[in-house]
Amino acid sequence: MDHFQVKNGVLHAEDVALPAIAEAVGTPVYVYSEATLRRHARVFREALSILPKTHFAFAVKSNPNLAVLRVLKEEGFGADVVSIGEARRALAAGIPGADIVFSGVGKTDEEMAEALESGIGQFNLESEEEGVELARIAHEKGLTATAALRVNPDVDAGTHDKISTGKADNKFGVPYFSAKDIFARLSALPGMNLRGLAVHIGSQITNLDPSRAAFAKMGVLLADLRAAGHTITHLDLGGGLGVPYRVGEQLPGPDDYAAMVAEVTKDWDVTVMFEPGRVITGNSGVLVSKVVRVKRGANNPFVVVDAAMNDLARPAMYDAWHDCVAVRPSGETMTANVVGPICESSDTFARNREMDAVTTGDLVAFRTAGAYGATMANTYNSRPLVPEVLVSGDRYAVVANRIEPATILAAEQVPDWLK
Numbered sequence: 284m285d286h287f288q289v290k291n292g293v294l295h296a297e298d299v300a301l302p303a304i305a306e307a308v309g310t311p312v313y314v315y316s317e318a319t320l321r322r323h324a325r326v327f328r329e330a331l332s333i334l335p336k337t338h339f340a341f342a343v344k345s346n347p348n349l350a351v352l353r354v355l356k357e358e359g360f361g362a363d364v365v366s367i368g369e370a371r372r373a374l375a376a377g378i379p380g381a382d383i384v385f386s387g388v389g390k391t392d393e394e395m396a397e398a399l400e401s402g403i404g405q406f407n408l409e410s411e412e413e414g415v416e417l418a419r420i421a422h423e424k425g426l427t428a429t430a431a432l433r434v435n436p437d438v439d440a441g442t443h444d445k446i447s448t449g450k451a452d453n454k455f456g457v458p459y460f461s462a463k464d465i466f467a468r469l470s471a472l473p474g475m476n477l478r479g480l481a482v483h484i485g486s487q488i489t490n491l492d493p494s495r496a497a498f499a500k501m502g503v504l505l506a507d508l509r510a511a512g513h514t515i516t517h518l519d520l521g522g523g524l525g526v527p528y529r530v531g532e533q534l535p536g537p538d539d540y541a542a543m544v545a546e547v548t549k550d551w552d553v554t555v556m557f558e559p560g561r562v563i564t565g566n567s568g569v570l571v572s573k574v575v576r577v578k579r580g581a582n583n584p585f586v587v588v589d590a591a592m593n594d595l596a597r598p599a600m601y602d603a604w605h606d607c608v609a610v611r612p613s614g615e616t617m618t619a620n621v622v623g624p625i626c627e628s629s630d631t632f633a634r635n636r637e638m639d640a641v642t643t644g645d646l647v648a649f650r651t652a653g654a655y656g657a658t659m660a661n662t663y664n665s666r667p668l669v670p671e672v673l674v675s676g677d678r679y680a681v682v683a684n685r686i687e688p689a690t691i692l693a694a695e696q697v698p699d700w701l702k
């Protein structure tokens with residue numbers, strides 16, 4: 284069930300017509316559907332309910348908006364965070380510290396100390412060095428850090444190179460071949476309760492074979508560690524399940540993923556943890572933008588919109604595809620380049636794209652923008668920080684304000700010697 288549908292000739296988010304939001308809030312603006320967020324959360328959890336023991340930690344990085352986190356908390360999700368900033372957001376949304384997993388290769392001493400004091404449920408250690416430091420900080424505070432060791436299985440996830448995380452030359456986790464020794468050394472440290480293993484090989488994964496291979500390697504390591512006398516109660520399989528970015532794209536869904544996981548993990552006897560991001564939020568959001576003008580080009584016309592690569596970075600960063608549809612489709616089509624106003628050629632959302640015909644002043648929506656959209660926005664070219672709106676049935680609310688350049692300017696100052 285798609286909650287973004289054309290009704291009476293106008294694209295809606297649930298029961299709210301997108302032009303109404305564009306008029307009230309301005310453009311560009313991200314619009315999320317609460318019903319879609321809840322549905323995705325439930326479908327994912329229900330698919331994995333075939334496993335005996337599970338824990339779900341929503342990958343906050345994919346969409347850290349406070350209201351989004353609150354919805355997912357209500358759906359029974361904890362949080363997977365990669366900075367103390369994300370941890371504070373999860374806590375502010377009401378997610379208990381115990382349900383938070385702290386991943387990330389560069390946790391600072393200050394971040395680890397604050398996370399320990401907030402009762403973070405599990406630190407996913409990315410290196411032996413980090414584990415030693417965490418144990419020391421915990422011990423000094425008279426606390427115990429509960430942790431899992433993130434292992435780099437050296438498996439190619441088959442996704443875009445920039446979002447692959449499980450190959451030996453990626454910065455994440457400890458090398459597979461040294462994991463057993465590192466686990467033994469870290470688990471002996473005072474202040475450290477090393478209870479599990481973690482793996483995450485990449486994002487927008489559209490073929491389950493690499494994940495199956497990586498998880499199977501974790502099963503071998505789990506058996507080895509148990510044979511050596513270690514107690515392992517948790518295995519974190521990360522996130523990464525891909526979503527369709529184009530209409531009609533057929534990908535493995537949560538049920539296929541769950542069947543694969545159930546098969547690989549059947550003898551593990553652990554709590555299996557998941558950190559889904561994009562599969563929950565990706566198709567829960569659109570970016571609504573206004574056509575500033577349509578400009579003739581040497582070949583196809585340029586549709587210049589008021590959103591730019593600072594608002595939605597994925598096309599510029601990963602050549603990612605986002606469908607671009609007219610909010611009031613006429614039935615006519617055109618072949619065009621869709622570009623933003625920023626002074627970079629990479630500020631291009633679509634090249635030579637067959638799309639709905641649009642003209643100056645029309646609204647367009649970039650679809651599948653709920654994950655890694657607003658969260659990656661910035662203020663390049665002194666543009667505002669893009670606002671976010673949450674729709675629920677026939678209601679909507681601004682859940683993040685537009686931050687104007689004036690606010691950012693007010694945080695800058697000229698030093699005395701230049702006055």
Ligand SMILES: Cc1ncc(COP(=O)(O)O)c(C=O)c1O
Nearest residue numbers: 342486487522523558559560561
């Ligand atoms: C450690 C970790 N967990 C979870 C995720 C969420 O990934 P996705 O949004 O692809 O589900 C990521 C991002 O790839 C990650 O790095």
Ligand SMILES: N[C@@H](CCCC[NH3+])C(=O)O
Nearest residue numbers: 344446486487597654655
């Ligand atoms: N930012 C990436 C995903 C990164 C995943 C982070 N571990 C994207 O937009 O596809």
